[in-house]
Amino acid sequence: MGKLCDVSIRGVEISFGAVRVLEKLDLDVAQSEFIVLLGPSGCGKSTLLNAVAGLIDVQAGQIWIGGKNVTWEEPKDRGIAMVFQSYALYPRMTVRGNMSFGLKVAGMPKPEIERRVNAAAATLQITELLDRRPAELSGGQRQRVAIGRALVRDAGVYLFDEPLSNLDAQLRAELRVEIKRLHQRLAATMIYVTHDQIEALTLADRIAVMKDRVIQQLGTPNEVYRRPANRFVASFVGSPAMNFLPGAFAVKEGAPCFLTEGIAIPLSGYAFEAPPQDGAPVELGIRPEHVEAGGEVPAKIEMVEPMGSDQLAWLRVGGHPLSMRLPAEACTVAGEAMQLRLPADKLNLFDAATGRRL
């Protein structure tokens, strides 16, 4: 087992020429923590990972791994291992060659290399593939080999750069479980970059949601899902996506409520972070599974999407579309009118101008 390492990113700034790709960024990753950098393409998440790996130079700030400042160390001296989206296997070498080459060049004695390769291959169930070449493997097998090549390095920190993005949905789910199992088994620190919010929610101890070169929110999957820090995080995390209704904040008879097109939705019970002023334009966010039937909000069913385990009904509230998750056996007919309840403790209120959570 590699030694346990924490990772500390302190005020790191990165530019490519005149283009700033990371704004002064701080992030502390604890020992054995699984942290996911989640964001749309171009948000700087892969750049950050490459900087931790030492593949990109930073313009300012420091990177500490295992209590050591490694900002200017070569990648091989940082005690890290990395898995890439494109697998990046050496095509003319066998699986065994791919896994052992780095160790061989580093001058490790043969029996030790043998032991590590065999152990990693057993862990990943690729022992029978050891003498094949990458071209003879499927995508899922190739990614296993790439993970194996990272494993034999016996590193304290594992970096994953969108490792599952080139795989089809079923394999992706399979390898996701495998990676999670690996994390539990190795108890190593892992930093994992993805644009897939499901991977983030299922794998992470903590998620760092990134956009526009900065971390928008850092929190447990639960926090990020239930209390998104801003409208972007709310819309990016969760599938089917959160509903947003534009409107205004009002105080009626001493009780806060949300107004949209003559419909008032009570907000008493909502945990305000920064209560807005009376009449301030706000946006209301609610996840489809939190919309309940049988309330005081009038709505009309426009369309129903059956999804197997449940169904998604598309409604219209005032002029705005709203989706609602219904049990699979619920009888719903397009065109039908119904009454909805939007429970205040499940709502999210965002400032219409800044998008910040209120």
Next chain:
Amino acid sequence: MPLVRHRTASRLAAGLALSPALLVLVVVYLGCTAWTVWISLTSSRMLPNSTFVGLRQYASLMGNERWQVSVANLAVFGSLFLIASLALGFLLAVAIDQRVRAENTLRSIFLYPYSMSFIVTGLVWQWLLNPSFGIEKMVRDLGFPSFHFDWIVRQDMVIYTLVFAAVWHAAGLVMAIMLAGLRGIDEDIWKAARIDGLPPWRVYLSIVIPMLGASFATAAVLLATSVVRLYDLSVAMTNGGPGVASEVPAKFVMDHLFERGNLGLATAAATSMLITVAAVVAPWLVWQNRRARRAQV
């Protein structure tokens, strides 16, 4: 039924469109090749005749000292030229691939010699290497009066000057092919190699060069064709001299065909070249074919 008729018609049209090319192929290439082989078995001198003499022309060819020199020259030239061009072209491509500035300019400069014919290349190098006004003269004028560089007039060295000129001519092409290959390599492989702690030379040697197998094969085939064809460079640079020291087989054929009026010997030489090339190419084609079929399965 109309579909079938349509298909027949389109097949006929395709056949008609291809027939001129097919005619040229059969008459010019195969026909002339067959005629050449036939003439090599006759006693033809200035004009072709049909007196069959078996392999007598081949026997006299093998005993011909100029032919022996030509074949030896081709072997030396071919191997040195192939190795040097591939190595130099690859190194140039690697150098340019280091994200140098003015990459386009450098690429054009290196590729430029290839746009010239071997005749021009030969003349340029003849001047450069001429001891009385080329490099030797220049260095002597710079204050090194004992400097010697007279390979082009030395019988034992002249073949290497042909290699210089040909490598200068072809290295740019190899560079272009190799550069395309290098650019096709996934950048993540470089990253993975850095994480693995591999020094760059090791990555090139153990990972990149094996990946460029197809590029090397393409370049080698292109270079090999110009080795077999080698004629104009020898004519322009040295005219086969001094003596017969820089003669090559193609020049032997041309000289005996048109200047010495010895059709039988010339065609025997040409046929020998054909057989040699076929002996190299045929196994390669079979191997390629088998590999393609295996890839399909």
